[in-house]
Structures are given as C-alpha cells and as structure tokens.
Amino acid sequence: MSIAAEFQVRRRILHPSWARGLAGEHGLLAGLILLGVLVLAALLGPVIVHDSPTSTAYGPFSPPSAAHLFGTDDVGRDVLARVFHAIQLDLLLAAVICVLAAVAGAVIGLFSGFAGGLVDLAVMRLVDIMMSIPAFILALIIAVMLGNTGQTMVLAIAFAYTPVAVRIVRSQVLSLRELPMIETSRAIGTPASRIVLWHVLPNTYSVLIAQATLFLAWAILDTAAMSFIGVGIHPPTPELGAMVSEGSQDIVSGQWWVSIFPGAFIAFLVISFSLVGDGLRDYLDPRGQR
Amino acid sequence: MKFVTYLAKRTVASVFAVLGALCLIFFISHVLPGNPVLSRATGASLGTIQQVEQQLGLNRPIGAQFVDYFSGLAHGDLGDSYVTGRSVGSDLAQRAPASIELALFATLLALLVSVPLGIYAAVHQGKLVDRIARALSSLAVSMPSFWVALLLIYVFYFKLSVGAAPLGRLDASLTPPPSVTGLYTVDSLIDGQFGTFVNAVWHLVLPAVTLAIVVTAPLVRITRATMLEVLTQPFITCGRALGLSERQVIFHDALRNSLASVLTVAGLVFGYLVSGSVLVEQIFAWPGIGQYAFSALTNNDIQGIEGFVLVVAVTYVGVNWLVDLLYGVIDPRVRV
Numbered sequence: 001m002s003i004a005a006e007f008q009v010r011r012r013i014l015h016p017s018w019a020r021g022l023a024g025e026h027g028l029l030a031g032l033i034l035l036g037v038l039v040l041a042a043l044l045g046p047v048i049v050h051d052s053p054t055s056t057a058y059g060p061f062s063p064p065s066a067a068h069l070f071g072t073d074d075v076g077r078d079v080l081a082r083v084f085h086a087i088q089l090d091l092l093l094a095a096v097i098c099v100l101a102a103v104a105g106a107v108i109g110l111f112s113g114f115a116g117g118l119v120d121l122a123v124m125r126l127v128d129i130m131m132s133i134p135a136f137i138l139a140l141i142i143a144v145m146l147g148n149t150g151q152t153m154v155l156a157i158a159f160a161y162t163p164v165a166v167r168i169v170r171s172q173v174l175s176l177r178e179l180p181m182i183e184t185s186r187a188i189g190t191p192a193s194r195i196v197l198w199h200v201l202p203n204t205y206s207v208l209i210a211q212a213t214l215f216l217a218w219a220i221l222d223t224a225a226m227s228f229i230g231v232g233i234h235p236p237t238p239e240l241g242a243m244v245s246e247g248s249q250d251i252v253s254g255q256w257w258v259s260i261f262p263g264a265f266i267a268f269l270v271i272s273f274s275l276v277g278d279g280l281r282d283y284l285d286p287r288g289q290r
Numbered sequence: 291m292k293f294v295t296y297l298a299k300r301t302v303a304s305v306f307a308v309l310g311a312l313c314l315i316f317f318i319s320h321v322l323p324g325n326p327v328l329s330r331a332t333g334a335s336l337g338t339i340q341q342v343e344q345q346l347g348l349n350r351p352i353g354a355q356f357v358d359y360f361s362g363l364a365h366g367d368l369g370d371s372y373v374t375g376r377s378v379g380s381d382l383a384q385r386a387p388a389s390i391e392l393a394l395f396a397t398l399l400a401l402l403v404s405v406p407l408g409i410y411a412a413v414h415q416g417k418l419v420d421r422i423a424r425a426l427s428s429l430a431v432s433m434p435s436f437w438v439a440l441l442l443i444y445v446f447y448f449k450l451s452v453g454a455a456p457l458g459r460l461d462a463s464l465t466p467p468p469s470v471t472g473l474y475t476v477d478s479l480i481d482g483q484f485g486t487f488v489n490a491v492w493h494l495v496l497p498a499v500t501l502a503i504v505v506t507a508p509l510v511r512i513t514r515a516t517m518l519e520v521l522t523q524p525f526i527t528c529g530r531a532l533g534l535s536e537r538q539v540i541f542h543d544a545l546r547n548s549l550a551s552v553l554t555v556a557g558l559v560f561g562y563l564v565s566g567s568v569l570v571e572q573i574f575a576w577p578g579i580g581q582y583a584f585s586a587l588t589n590n591d592i593q594g595i596e597g598f599v600l601v602v603a604v605t606y607v608g609v610n611w612l613v614d615l616l617y618g619v620i621d622p623r624v625r626v
Contacts, residue, residue, distance in 0.1 A: 128310070129307065132310065132603055132606055133606065134562060137568075137598075141319075141599050142322070145319055228436050229568065230587075230588055244437055245436075248440055251440050251444050259437070260437075260440070263434060264437075266437065267432050267433045267434065270433075270434075271428065274432060
C-alpha cells in the first residue's frame with residue numbers, strides 16, 4: 001500500500017463522511033433500515049402486544065386473525081408474541097457469538113501475524129484444519145459433546161467462526177507491518193506492544209467490523225439451524241429456529257403459520273446483517289471498490 | 291513447477307488436512323469435558339458408569355485411546371455405535387449414495403440456473419437485470435434451508451398436490467432398483483424400470499430445489515465476478531475488433547476462461563451439500579448420511595457423530611483436491 005493509500009484509509013476511518021458515503025451505498029442503507037425496524041420490533045413488540053409468549057390460553061391452531069396476527073400454535077400460544085421474544089433472544093445470542101469470535105480472532109491474529117515464524121506457521125495450520133470441517137458441523141459436534149445447552153452452543157459457534165477472523169486480522173497485520181509508519185515508529189523506539197495496540201490494531205478495525213457483521217448474519221442462521229434440530233435452545237423457550245421446528249410437523253396438514261412466520265424473521269435478520277456487512281466492507285475498503 | 295510436483299504437493303497437503311481434522315475430532319470427542327456415558331445415563335450410579343466406561347475402554351489413558359482410534363481407522367474401522375451396536379462404517383457407506391444423489395442433483399440444478407444468470411448479469415452490468423440478479427441471490431443465501439424446505443412442502447405438496455410426499459426416495463409401494471451405483475435414478479435406468487426412474491426424480495425435486503436455492507448465490511456471484519474480469523481482458527477487445535460475434539466472444543472466449551473459478555466454487559458447493567444437508571434430509575426423511583447424523587445427535591451416539599464428521603472432512607478435502615486437479619487440466623497455466 002502506498003503512503004497515499006494509507007492516508008486514504010486512515011482518513012476514512014478517522015473522519016468518515018457518513019452522509020456522503022451512506023447515500024452511495026444503497027445496500028448498506030437498506031440493511032440498516034431493515035435492522036432498525038427489526039430491533040424496534042423486538043424491543044417495542046412485547047410492549048404493544050400484551051399476549052404472553054408462554055401462555056397456552058389462546059386455543060390451538062387458530063389461523064392468523066385480528067386478535068392473533070400470526071395465529072396460534074399447536075398448544076395455543078400466540079405466535080406473534082413468541083416471535084418478538086425470539087428475535088430478542090436470537091439477536092442477543094448472535095451478538096455474544098460475534099463478539100467472542102471477533103475478539104478471539106483479533107487477539108490470535110494479531111499475535112500470530114506479529115510474531116511470525118514458527119508460531120505463525122502453527123497457528124495457520126490449526127486454522128486450516130479447523131476450516132477443513134464446515135463451520136456448522138464443527139460447531140454442532142462441539143456443542144453436543146459439551147452438553148447441548150444454550151451456553152455450549154454459543155461457545156461452539158464462536159469457536160467455529162474464530163479461524164475466519166484470525167485469517168482476516170493476520171493478513172491485515174502482515175500488510176500493515178511493512179508500512180512506513182510502522183517502520184518509523186519502530187525507528188524512534190516505540191515499544192512493540194504499543195505499536196501493536198496503537199498502530200496496527202486500529203487499522204484492522206474496518207475489515208474486522210465488516211466481517212463481524214457477517215458473523216452476526218451467520219450466527220442468526222446457525223443458532224436457528226441448531227435449535228431446529230434440537231441442539232442449543234430447547235422449547236418452550238421462544239427461539240426462531242426452535243419455533244420453525246415445533247411447527248414443522250403440522251405443515252403437511254396445512255397449519256403453515258406456526259413455522260413460516262418465525263422462519264421469515266430469520267431470513268429478515270440475516271438479510272439485514274448481510275446487507276450491512278457487505279456494504280460496510282465496500283465502504284470501508286477503498287481498494288476493494290467494484 | 292511441473293504438474294506432477296503440483297499434484298504431489300496438493301495430495302500431501304490434503305492428506306495432512308484430513309489427518310489434522312481427525313486429530314481435532316478425537317480431541318473434541320475424547321478430551322473435552324463432555325462424558326458420553328454420563329450424558330446418556332442420567333441417574334445411573336457412579337459404579338455403573340465406571341463399569342460401562344471400562345467396557346467401552348473410555349477409562350484408559352488418552353494416549354492409548356488415541357492409538358486405538360487411529361489403528362482402527364487405518365483398518366477402515368470407524369468403530370461400532372454405542373447406541374445401536376452396529377458398525378458405523380457400514381451404516382454410513384450404505385447411506386452415502388442417497389446423499390450423493392441429492393447433492394449431485396442440487397448442484398446441477400444450481401449450476402443450470404446460476405451460470406446463465408451470472409453471465410447475463412455480467413454482460414448487462416449495472417442494469418436492472420444485474421441488480422435483480424444480485425438482489426435475488428442475496429435473498430436466496432439469507433433464507434434458512436429448513437424453512438425453504440417447509441415452504442416448498444406446504445406449497446407444492448399440501449396446496450398444489452404436485453410434489454412428492456416428503457417421505458424418502460421412492461413411494462412406499464415401489465421397491466428400490468437393484469443396486470449398481472446406489473443412485474436410484476441411475477440404477478432404475480440401468481434396470482430399465484422407467485416408472486421407478488420417474489418416481490425417484492419426482493422425490494428428488496423438492497429437496498434438490500431446496501438445496502439448490504441455498505447454494506445459488508455463491509455460484510451467481512462467482513460467475514458474474516469472473517466474467518466481468520475476463521471481459522475486460524485485451525483478448526476480448528481483440529476478438530471484438532476482429533469482428534467476432536458477441537455470442538462467440540461471450541460464450542466461446544469469456545465463458546471458457548471463467549469456467550475454472552466457477553468449477554472451484556461448484557466443487558466447494560458439492561462438498562458442502564454432501565455433508566451439509568443434515569437439516570434438509572431430516573425434513574424430507576431422506577435416508578442419507580445427514581439423517582444418520584441427526585439420529586446420532588439426538589441419541590448422543592458419539593461414535594456415530596465421529597464417523598459422520600470424518601466423512602464430512604474427507605469429502606470436503608477430497609472434493610477440493612479433485613477440483614485442484616481439474617483446475618490443472620482446464621487451465622494449462624497451472625501446469626507450467
């Protein structure tokens with residue numbers, strides 16, 4: 001990267017001209033709006049719809065109506081009330097997974113990229129090995145072995161995503177390490193720890209944040225998929241994937257609303273996060289503009 | 291680098307990747323604090339648990355278990371399931387063709403849709419068609435596969451009554467064709483049973499479409515991106531300057547030069563589908579390795595899960611190896 005390009009990167013991170021940038025990124029804007037609506041729904045929904053997410057008092061399998069917009073399920077719970085609570089839970093789980101994976105990836109990636117040599121080689125081989133098993137399958141087996149609870153599922157998924165973050169941070173570190181500003185810093189005697197934390201780490205944020213947003217999208221899909229097959233969050237806790245699973249038996253007899261509504265909200269959440277993630281990546285990375 | 295050296299390097303790397311994955315699986319299943327006996331036998335006394343552990347060899351030192359595990363694998367023995375008592379290896383081998391048939395159909399279906407769409411989007415870059423194609427592929431990748439499956443079942447089986455019941459590979463009244471390849475569509479044609487062939491295809495459609503929808507997005511993206519890149523190359527301009535028709539330039543010159551990248555992604559997709567269809571196989575009662583993994587998971591059948599992850603890792607690495615090989619065949623530059 002030339003000095004001009006480096007300056008460009010730093011300027012964009014330090015002084016983002018949000019208004020101009022966002023207007024040019026339709027996808028990013030659309031994603032942020034959709035995400036805002038979903039978060040509002042999760043927060044305000046339970047206040048507006050007073051139905052309890054666990055009460056079975058509403059009569060089984062009543063189709064969508066004015067009283068129950070999304071209908072009721074097989075034991076007579078209100079699907080809409082459950083969807084609101086499920087979005088809250090899924091957003092929380094995804095956020096925890098995303099933070100765990102991004103932080104672990106940043107720490108290991110920084111260390112590996114800066115240490116170089118044998119340490120780097122060992123870390124990268126381990127990353128390769130972890131990535132030779134699809135992330136979902138890797139997370140699935142770990143979650144089951146650790147005891148099939150919500151916490152183990154979160155840990156397992158975060159563990160399975162970590163190698164992706166490690167790779168991204170490390171490759172950033174490798175290119176940043178060679179920059180004149182780092183060389184200058186070293187020449188005037190800045191300690192290595194300060195160089196890593198003050199000069200290298202902040203410059204990996206843009207790429208890391210874009211990837212972390214994509215982690216959120218993956219995490220929503222994977223937590224839902226795991227809970228769908230009975231790993232992680234178990235009924236009667238309202239979780240979107242578990243709700244789709246609860247209704248899946250009844251879809252062949254026509255009670256579509258029990259699974260289709262929760263599943264649609266999984267898709268909405270994933271779309272909003274991937275739009276934001278892709279948009280951020282294009283916006284924050286001046287080199288990758290297509 | 292000669293092609294042989296390239297091939298040897300890739301093969302060694304692949305073997306190490308599989309060995310590494312095996313070590314990782316062993317670590318997860320034997321060293322992590324989960325106890326396979328304890329997790330199954332809630333309420334059993336400590337004495338019983340120790341007795342069962344001794345029977346299964348789980349109380350031996352980790353090192354000895356490690357040696358046992360790998361020597362078993364070296365003899366092609368994936369162990370017997372703690373739960374069913376049957377050999378995991380033969381169970382998986384029996385179920386593999388069903389998964390392969392489904393993944394093959396889904397990949398072909400996805401390629402048939404996404405390659406033309408990707409080419410069209412690339413040729414009309416920035417226009418409405420391009421935007422729609424990209425929006426559709428983002429939408430497709432965001433929908434959970436299990437939800438798409440249920441949606442398709444509701445619309446095509448329940449509402450329109452044109453889809454097959456989500457109950458396996460053939461109607462219950464039909465007997466499977468004599469096994470040659472294990473793929474019902476191929477075997478029924480070999481045996482000349484046209485009715486069975488039609489029924490097998492009919493049962494394949496909904497699960498294959500489900501999986502195809504999920505993997506369309508990466509295929510459209512890669513086709514579009516590589517086509518865009520190739521179309522800016524000087525030889526394309528040269529071809530146009532020489533008066534070749536646009537059709538000739540796009541399909542003969544640009545597409546052929548894009549195929550290698552598309553193939554790479556198609557290979558990844560196929561590898562992912564063979565193993566990644568746990569959810570979809572479960573919904574369609576498809577008797578493949580995904581459904582086996584599901585029942586192993588719900589029964590806490592550690593040997594079964596281990597066997598499944600082993601198959602996944604081998605397929606994934608193996609397909610990548612094969613793609614690298616084909617890459618060398620398609621693109622002569624890799625060989626020099």
